[in-house]
Amino acid sequence: MTNAIIGTWRMAGEGVQLVAPALAAGGSAADAVERGIMAVENNPANISVGYGALPNRDGVLEMDSAFMNGANFQIGAIAGARDIANPIRVSRRLSEERVNNVLVGRGAESFADACGFERKDMVTAKARAQYLARKAEVAAGARLTPYDGHDTVGMIALDNAGQMVAGTSTSGLFMKHAGRVGDSPLAGNGFYVDREVGGAVATGLGEDMMKRPLCFEIVDLMARGMAVQAAMNQAVYGFIDRLQARNGNVGEFSYVALDKDGNFGVASNVEFQFAVAVNGKAHLYVVTPLAGHELQINQEY
Amino acid sequence: MTNAIIGTWRMAGEGVQLVAPALAAGGSAADAVERGIMAVENNPANISVGYGALPNRDGVLEMDSAFMNGANFQIGAIAGARDIANPIRVSRRLSEERVNNVLVGRGAESFADACGFERKDMVTAKARAQYLARKAEVAAGARLTPYDGHDTVGMIALDNAGQMVAGTSTSGLFMKHAGRVGDSPLAGNGFYVDREVGGAVATGLGEDMMKRPLCFEIVDLMARGMAVQAAMNQAVYGFIDRLQARNGNVGEFSYVALDKDGNFGVASNVEFQFAVAVNGKAHLYVVTPLAGHELQINQEY
Numbered sequence: 001m002t003n004a005i006i007g008t009w010r011m012a013g014e015g016v017q018l019v020a021p022a023l024a025a026g027g028s029a030a031d032a033v034e035r036g037i038m039a040v041e042n043n044p045a046n047i048s049v050g051y052g053a054l055p056n057r058d059g060v061l062e063m064d065s066a067f068m069n070g071a072n073f074q075i076g077a078i079a080g081a082r083d084i085a086n087p088i089r090v091s092r093r094l095s096e097e098r099v100n101n102v103l104v105g106r107g108a109e110s111f112a113d114a115c116g117f118e119r120k121d122m123v124t125a126k127a128r129a130q131y132l133a134r135k136a137e138v139a140a141g142a143r144l145t146p147y148d149g150h151d152t153v154g155m156i157a158l159d160n161a162g163q164m165v166a167g168t169s170t171s172g173l174f175m176k177h178a179g180r181v182g183d184s185p186l187a188g189n190g191f192y193v194d195r196e197v198g199g200a201v202a203t204g205l206g207e208d209m210m211k212r213p214l215c216f217e218i219v220d221l222m223a224r225g226m227a228v229q230a231a232m233n234q235a236v237y238g239f240i241d242r243l244q245a246r247n248g249n250v251g252e253f254s255y256v257a258l259d260k261d262g263n264f265g266v267a268s269n270v271e272f273q274f275a276v277a278v279n280g281k282a283h284l285y286v287v288t289p290l291a292g293h294e295l296q297i298n299q300e301y
Numbered sequence: 302m303t304n305a306i307i308g309t310w311r312m313a314g315e316g317v318q319l320v321a322p323a324l325a326a327g328g329s330a331a332d333a334v335e336r337g338i339m340a341v342e343n344n345p346a347n348i349s350v351g352y353g354a355l356p357n358r359d360g361v362l363e364m365d366s367a368f369m370n371g372a373n374f375q376i377g378a379i380a381g382a383r384d385i386a387n388p389i390r391v392s393r394r395l396s397e398e399r400v401n402n403v404l405v406g407r408g409a410e411s412f413a414d415a416c417g418f419e420r421k422d423m424v425t426a427k428a429r430a431q432y433l434a435r436k437a438e439v440a441a442g443a444r445l446t447p448y449d450g451h452d453t454v455g456m457i458a459l460d461n462a463g464q465m466v467a468g469t470s471t472s473g474l475f476m477k478h479a480g481r482v483g484d485s486p487l488a489g490n491g492f493y494v495d496r497e498v499g500g501a502v503a504t505g506l507g508e509d510m511m512k513r514p515l516c517f518e519i520v521d522l523m524a525r526g527m528a529v530q531a532a533m534n535q536a537v538y539g540f541i542d543r544l545q546a547r548n549g550n551v552g553e554f555s556y557v558a559l560d561k562d563g564n565f566g567v568a569s570n571v572e573f574q575f576a577v578a579v580n581g582k583a584h585l586y587v588v589t590p591l592a593g594h595e596l597q598i599n600q601e602y
Binding site for chain 2: 110187
């Protein structure tokens, strides 16, 4: 059997390198995704995920996360949740419930407390200083763009038993409106996985990425017989062109996908990196979009 | 040109009958969906939508809603929002923003305040009495099922200009966990519309309905050339069977869809009603599931 794990952005490399040996030694896809994403959440150098991430316009850090089981389609997710040390752990726990699988705001926090998950102040002194500096710039007339800081860590894993799992975690847009939710906790949009086919995860401008559930569509095209990269090209670039024509603008779209045999693919309209380990060997790839939806892909390690 | 509006459950009939004349006279699909759903939200007899709906397990009413523009795919949605008189109005307004289109909890409420939307205490004396009675039953050992009271009003409209819009509004599961969100505000799962193809809306057990974005899939199958009813049969019943096999149980699933030419369809695994008006003439249909995913459909008016 092949085992593999893939994740979005350079920061995912930390998690992928950490968990790839255990996955190669027979560990579960669920543990690989949970521990891989926890590593990214716990590192304050990652300014868009977990501890040390940049807050919303009120100076509050509100986090979104999801976990999906590719065997039975069970989903757990939280959104707009504060002071939870590891959102991905709460999402995994919620995916085991029969109902009430997606919880937002105070309800997510009370569930985390009831289950004994660690709560902590997630805004570091450095993040607060960056927030105050940006707030002053805005007060002085600087214009915020929707593209500032919205990197989600998403991972998909395939284990030696053939199980597949997907997970996401993010603090969303820096300076977002209180309560703003992007695509990361939304099934089909931010993630999707079916162990009989494969999975996909997304990162970019959630407001545009929820306009079509491309993670689901990638998996659906693979189920219809397309190879992973062909499925991604058709789904992602097809919609980017349609959205440009129909809405006049398109935000950042980046996707990685993994099929049930360990084949992987990437689609992006911006500079992007992703980490992947197949049978325990981790690599980082740097992706540069070229004309005509072509990508230049360089292996960094 | 054909104009049409379709909505879920008997309660949708109130809204459909109210707005069908204006739609037939050239009114917009957006106004039809907003006003049609507002009528359902404003009637306290509807115990799962808007004013008078049944609260969560803490006695608090938290509402979910969404609005989607089938021309440019713009989406607005709120979730876990309290004391907002007409959630559908806030969703429509949010669909006009470039970012921060989906807001949960306190953030949704502060946006509604900033825009001047009416706030009111949405829990009626009757709803509170029903909540207290159920709370006493639960304290005495009664078991809550996930099927108690989770009816979403969803509507899709097609106007004489060829524009299509979809909207949803619900209070979600009676006695749900604080912050619980179902499929209704989730694009692809609770609703989807593309004016060049058609649209679909959902009602049922959100936790199961978000396991595959069937509203999107219905529209996608229509885009590939399938008729509306055939698309619904393949997407909905195909997944119900797969979910039964893969997860061991399946909640309530009900969908209505409308194509760009005014043809409509229905799929459901429970007794269900829907209202529809084509070119101004409103009807209510009562749907009873039979063996083999067949439906018996009776016209009540």
